[in-house]
Amino acid sequence: MIQAEIANLSKKYGKEIVINDLGLKINKGEILAVVGPSGCGKTTLLQIIAGLTGAEKGSVVLAGRTLLSVERNISVLPEKRKIAMVFQNYALWPHYNVWQNISYALRVRGVEKSKCEKIVKETMEMVRLEGKQKRYPHELSGGEQQRVALARALVIRPDLLLFDESLSNLDAKMKEKMQREIKKIQQELRLTIVHVTHDQHEAMGMADRIAVMNKGRIEQVGAVEEVYKYPVTQFVAGFIGTANFISESLDDLTESKLWRRAVRAAENKNKNEFRNKENLLSVRPEDVIIKSGKGEIIGTVAKATYRGNAIDYEIIAGKRVLYVQTDTRNLYELGAEVSIDIVRAVTIKDN
Amino acid sequence: MKKKVISIISIVLVCVFLFSGCGGPATTGVQGKKEEVQAYAGKEGRITAYISGPDQMLKDIEEGFEETHGDVLDVLAMGCGPLAQKVNAEAEAGNVQADVIWGAEPIVYIELQSKGILQQYVSPEAAALKKEYAVGDGFYTLCNARYGVIVYNRERIADSEVPVSWQQLAGENWKDRLVIADAGQSAMALALVAGLVQMEECGWPYLQALKDNGVMLTQQNNQAIEKVAAGEVDAAIVPHDGVLRLIKKDKKAGIDSKLAIAWPKEGALSVQRPIAIIANESRPEVNTKLCREFVDFVISPAGQKIAAKYGFISVRNDQSLPAGVPKDVKGVSIDWNNAVEEAGELRNEFDKIMTSK
Amino acid sequence: MKLRKGKERSQGPLFISGPVILIVLGLVLYPLLMLFLFSLGINLHDPNITGAYYLQALSDIKTMVALKNTLYVAGGVTAAAILLGGGLAWLVARTDIPYKRLIEIIVFLTFTIPSYILAVAWIQLLGRNGFINRLLYEKWQFIAEPLDIYSLEGIILVMALHSFPLVFMALVSALKMNDKTLEMAARLAGAGRIKALFTVTLPLMLPNILSVGLLIFQQTMACFGVAAVIGLPTSNYVLTTRIYSAMSRLDLPSAASTSMILLLCSGVVFCLYNYSLRSKRYINISSQSRKAEPVSLGSWKMPVLISVFLLLSVTTIIPLGSVVATSFLKSWGLSLRFENMTINNYLTIFSGQTIAFRAFFNSITFAFIAATVTAIMGTIISYLSTRTTIKGRKHLEFVATWPVTVPGTVLAVAAVLAWINAPLRIYGTPWILIITYIVACLPFGVRNINGLLQGMDPLLEDAARVSGASWLRTFKDITLPLIAPGIKAGWITAFLLVLREIPISILLYSAGAETIGVLLYSMRSDTGGLETVSAVAVILIVLIVAGNVLIGKFGKPRKEATNDPS
């Protein structure tokens, strides 16, 4: 079931188009991650959804209610939207303590005192902030601030919860822990979450679906695996994970060998698409197989990075660098000659 | 862009609306006689006077006048400068709120007269005025005189050194020891400069000599006196009455005043304080009568006695001099009409001399 | 000034913008417009438009010299006041220097001394016959030439000492709010204490510094009192002395056109100010705001403390002491010996025959009303200017802060012109005083609050909106508490300004509406002598300090409660 739908959204700042005819559907009870590079308009998108800024065109519908429709001149005030948001720098109110910060949304809504206290207490337990209610924001660690911000958003049990790069300030361990906790809370409360980030790992670690955003547009939406396995554009393939892009080449022998190999391994739904000159093939590093000794395509190991569970190689093949990931059973020295094979490729649109 | 233009236009329109809203009646006054449309600001049977002078004197005057007339007078006390500026600003707005003004210098009154805001009135008391003060056509009446004199600091000037003439101040031994008020800042100072320039013995070369002698300027005359009292400079050219009041105050406090007045032998510069009734045709008859009676009172012996108590010289021929003024004082009259005609020239020349290096 | 719905950021306060714009247009722009018309020669006697007065003013070398002097003095005062006030503010807000409260009180006291009296005190010290010259030049022969206070630099000195408390008050409130983690981050990144100050704290404080700097610059351009007392003796004219000169010769059009030159300069400076802040975002107030470890001065503590108190004794304690001493003198100019002392000056003031009681009562009432209105309007105007996208919001801010460049006398005349005729006839009532005080103080309100709002993270307000708070509720719960120090500073500044205001008072007061300014002026220009004037000033200062102590007493517990929950 669709919880929220954004359609034909456009937004300009001055002459700069920040959101460009964007459409997006958010399912009820899912975590949708919106990923994209810095400056692509993610924050602006969230602000429009939350009603903190307007748009030039388009509409936002949440739980059957039209929140914004420029065409019909509808714009529901942010406080009337039942959307909550966790901001990038948390935006905790420095003059309120933790309890006051968290309970604010309830107090504003005039929730009866005992009920309010109960909800806040529950929520604080949920985000494990017990005993911290008298602290002020500057007396909290980054992780604790993050939890306060989360609790503040949770108390109203929003129809839609927005995260704006809210985890980026945490260290890797902390981030993972928070991801798990958020996921747990989300399932418990059956929340619908839009989580915006520039970090693909963060997105993949938490989201049910991913929307890849570039230059004010959504380039692809889909389940995490689908987007990873079947990227539709070069941008998506490059942004979600690493990819080797191979195009048809007439003057470089190695390159054309690679191309032919990749074409054979291509597993797109419509295989003939690669005939189109404009298209490329994308090969994931783990889909490149290297072996020591001679083969049809030869390369030289230029760099090796040990990742614990895998090794990333950079292989010079002809004039290009090929990114390869292997398991740790076979190790190759720098400068070693290896033969290259491609086992899987997909065709993508060249942006 | 278009929006910007529209918003600017609307702002201007609002302002014009506001302006015309309240400037309206006054603007018609430009064509007709403005007295006809000028509303009367006061209440019937009650007049307002703007007066400059010592607070206590104003109180005595008010009490003296109300003794015979009852509570009919509102006095707004202010300095000479603000008095002129306030009346002028009110006149420019076409609605002078005062009924009577008293204080400042004749130059101001001649200018106000030329703007047509003074009402003619010749007081029956005028017959008792000394001849030199019975001037003008009754648009204003001279009612007290002050003398431009030299005030000096007794601790810094030996008796033998006390200046006996204006000329002496231009001498070499007076280098960096003199202060006067700036003729560009104070109308009283301008009057004094006009007097000095008109004096045969002085003229512009005299002022140039003072400048070469490093004369200091102040904004107001009382600041010049302060500088003398503080011993920062040794002497100043100022009106005498303020000095007399300060000496009197010191005496009351039981101390020997540092200040003393030197009366130059060429004569002290006589600067009069006029009184005038503001023209306003919508003023009720009772009030006009009160205005006239107030003017009469100020030049009556009773009024003159009060002013004399505060050091002002009487304009009547039947009054004695205030304490502290020598019996044989010689006053030099200033040609006010000439001073007004030349006012611009006077200020410019003064400015030129004083800003020269 | 219309909002395009749906397209723009949602903003609540539009309904109040209308009245506020009208008030600003009416109270501020309308009198200035009257003045402008006069400068064009449009008046009752000769309603023909002419540029003659401008030509005359602009072609007059005197005006040009005065303009040059004005800009020189204003620049010098601004720089000096920011250095002095900003330095002290940093020490008080950010370091572990002891006696902070005492330093704050002394700085505050400086601001209560009327500028005229401060100037006279400095003449006593630095005049030709002054104490310092006698010591340095005559006695020790430390300097080759006696220092001359009667110079443009002398004006700068006195004006800077008079204005630096404004900078101090504005910056202390901002520095206390500043996000300290940024400074700490810089320190951790290896920047030294000083480097952190210059690379992080100062740039972050830029909106506040520029905001108050602009104010000082504009205010100095309009200052008359000090320029007259210090500049005139040696014929150093600035524009205001020229304007006053035109006023004293009753040449209103010339005074108006010269004032317009001042206004124009003010406008240019304002544009520069906006330009320098354009498109940059400075966030001082954020979640990380408040309380962090103060910078430890370490072994510098004592030397710094001693220098601060030496400095304060020069800026405040000595002039203040001289005012107090003078107020007990039997006569101005007597030496400070016991037999020359008396309390008669104080008795005279309240001898029942003077207007003193009424003047104090009126001034305090008017100051209270004016300061409150100023604080409210200043908050709204700053809010509109920094938080909304209403067209013309910057113009609104500018117009509201414009009067700071208009000398008090001229402002008073503009008020006469604007408010004397029906139907807007308030001339002759106390309201014209109050309104003109508001106009004169509004810039201080706007500037004090504007700096803080500009540095406040708008996300804090956004967060409240998505939490379900209406615009008004957000303003009340989030914005207001966080900019409260600025509002308070603006209120106090306005209150003090009104209490010691002279030129507007003497031109606009009516019978029964006498003010302290009227009292000061009449004492000064007549029988009283400087000793009585000083006594009035001392009473004023004592009242202000007492009021401040009271406010401190009542204000404190609440502040502590929000600061320190445990």
Ligand SMILES: Nc1ncnc2c1ncn2[C@@H]1O[C@H](COP(=O)(O)OP(=O)(O)O)[C@@H](O)[C@H]1O
């Ligand atoms: N208030 C604003 N005024 C003008 N431009 C803005 C504003 N906010 C964002 N932008 C611009 O819009 C673009 C997208 O910004 P943002 O939505 O914050 O990107 P992201 O969150 O993806 O990093 C950026 O180029 C930014 O410069």
Ligand SMILES: [Mg+2]
């Ligand atoms: Mg962002």
